[in-house]
Amino acid sequence: MPQLIGYILLIAAYIFVAGVAMSIGAVFGCCIALYNYCCAFFNNVKPEKI
Amino acid sequence: MKTQPAIKNYFFGKAYGDLKNTISESFTRNTDNAKDFFDKADGATLPSFYWGLSIATYVFGTAVFLFCSAFHIVFLSLVTIIIYLCFSFIWLLDAGYRKYQKIFTACPHCYTKSILPVYHCPKCNAKHDQLWAGPYGILQRTCKCGEKLPTTFFNGRKKLTASCPKCDKSIESLETRPIAIPIIGAPSVGKTFFVFSLVWYIKEQFARTKGFVFKFMNSYNENNYNSEISILHRGQYLRKTVENNPIALNFFLTKNKSKSLFFFYDSAGEAFSSTQNLVQHKFYDYFNGLIFIIDPFSIPSVYAKYQSNLSGNTSIKPSITPLEDVYDALIINLEKNYKIKTTERISKPVAIVFSKVDAFDLQNIIGENAAQKILKTEETVKTIEEARREVCKAFLKNNELEALYRKIEWKFGNSQFFAVNSSGKDSIGIDKVANWLLGEIDKSYKNI
Incomplete structure (x- = not known):
């Protein structure tokens, strides 16, 4: 029984760590993409020069 | 665009x-x-x-x-x-x-009709031929030089320097409704005398009594008018019009928000000797009214009647071109170049004007005296306009021109006959032509 609890806790720990890593990855990926879009926007969207 | x-x-x-x-x-x-x-x-x-x-x-x-x-x-x-x-x-x-507002651009030089003139950039003089709201700007556009140009009637577009899209000559119409009135008649019928007398009446009496502001379009028109009217008032002859394609005599007539730019086209009488000469008169495409001037002495029987008096009178120069030729040239031109069908009537007002009515006893035959007499004696004649028509009709009929009268009456659905003497401020009958024609062109001139 204690062994089963140990496994469950281990799996829970793995899921927790994976979730945290995925969340950090998601925030990171979103930030990178947002930054890239902003850069692309300000590089390209400019009024026509005389 | x-x-x-x-x-x-x-x-x-x-x-x-x-x-x-x-x-x-x-x-x-x-x-x-x-x-x-x-x-x-x-x-x-x-x-x-x-x-x-x-x-x-x-x-x-x-x-x-x-x-x-x-x-x-x-x-x-x-x-x-x-x-x-x-x-x-x-x-x-x-x-x-x-x-x-019936606004378009009519070039007084080449007679081309356009939606708007070509506007020039005040900074670099670049030509903008479609200066209205569009891909280049809604209320204003930026010229290649950086200058902002207004693109609507309400934010100053008309104040820009403008030119004709066809001939490049200056246009000073200020986006005003044009009223084009060609003067038709053979050589020596008195078209130029009539035009300047008519403008004198509109300037000095019509505009003043009816509260209009009269202003010449530019100094060329003003100087031309002043020079010719002073010659007319001295009792001298005006120079003969030699231009088959004349520059229009232009003036503004303004009252409150109503503003019109008049174009009087006084071509040389020789222009009416052939329809070929009239091809370039593009103003027949957009005219508002016509003035057809007839010299009574151009009618052979009238000339014969007064021949002895005329030979001793140097102040009257009879026209020698047959009346029917001028009428035919005008109608053929309208039918050939302006898609007016042979069976179609012209609904725009046409003033048929007998000139030189002060000569001899013409006042009593086709003038106001004759019209007043008929108005009093003929019961069927109810108005002075009818009376004027009747005397002119009788005059043409008595001089073997009844066929021409019938043609005129049928072709011009809205015509009126007048007898005038054109000598500036001492003119006879000019006021009646102006009041009738302007009233027919725009009811607001009649009702004031």
Whole structure:
């Protein structure tokens, strides 16, 4: 029984760590993409020069 | 719309290119970042960290990229729709105002009709031939030189220097409704005398009594008028008009918000000797009224009757061109060049004017005296206008021109006969022509 609890806790720990890593990855990926879009926007969207 | 020497409005072109470039660059940046992280995993102490970053950039980055792109497209579409609605409203307002006010551009030099003249940039003189709301700007556009130009009737467009799109000559019409009145008649019927006497009456009496402001379009017209009217008032002959294609005599008549620009076209009588000469008279495409001048002495029987008196009178120069020839040239020109069918009547007002009515006893035959007499004696004649028509009809009939009278009466659905003497301030009957013709052209001139 204690062994089963140990496994469950281990799996829970793995899921927790994976979730945290995925969340950090998601925030990171979103930030990178947002930054890239902003850069692309300000590089390209400019009024026509005389 | 033709290419203009101006900067296109951002939302009419560049915005879509920018959108495409932004989406493309953003996607490239995302994939480059993801590849960089993947490459860094090789040889790293914790490769799974970089693999994670690479996957996160691919998966979540692409999701954010798709969201941002969609937001950009929707936002640009909304702004574009608003801009296009504004553009459509202003374009319709400007075009509707011109249509309602019957405003177009008529060149006094080459007679070309156009929607608007070519406007010139005040800074670099670049020619803008379609200066209205469009891809180059809604309320104003930016010239290639950087100067802002107004594009509507209500924000100063008409104050810009303008020229004719065809002949390049100056246009000073200030986006005013043109009223074009060609003067028709053989050589020596007295067209020039009539025009300047008519303008004198409109300037000195019609405008003053009816509260209009009279202003010549430019100094050329004013100087020309002043010079000719002073000659007329000295009792001298005006110089003969030699130009088959004359420059119009222009003046503004303004009252409150109503403003019109008059164009009197006084061509040399020789122009009516052939329809070929009239081809260039494009003003027959947009004329508002006609004045057909008849010299009574151009009628052979009238000339024969007064021949002995005329030979001793140097102040009267009878026209020798047959009346029917001038009428036929005019009608053939209208039918041939302006799509007026043979069976079609001309509904615009036409004043048939007998000139030189002060000579001998013509006042008692076709003049006001004769009309008044008929009005009193004939019960069927109810108005002075009918009386004038009757005396002129009788005059033509008695001189073997009844057929011409019938042709005139049928072809010109709205015509009136007058007998005048044109000598500036001492003219006879000019006021009646002006009041009738202007009243028929625009009811507001009649009702004031």
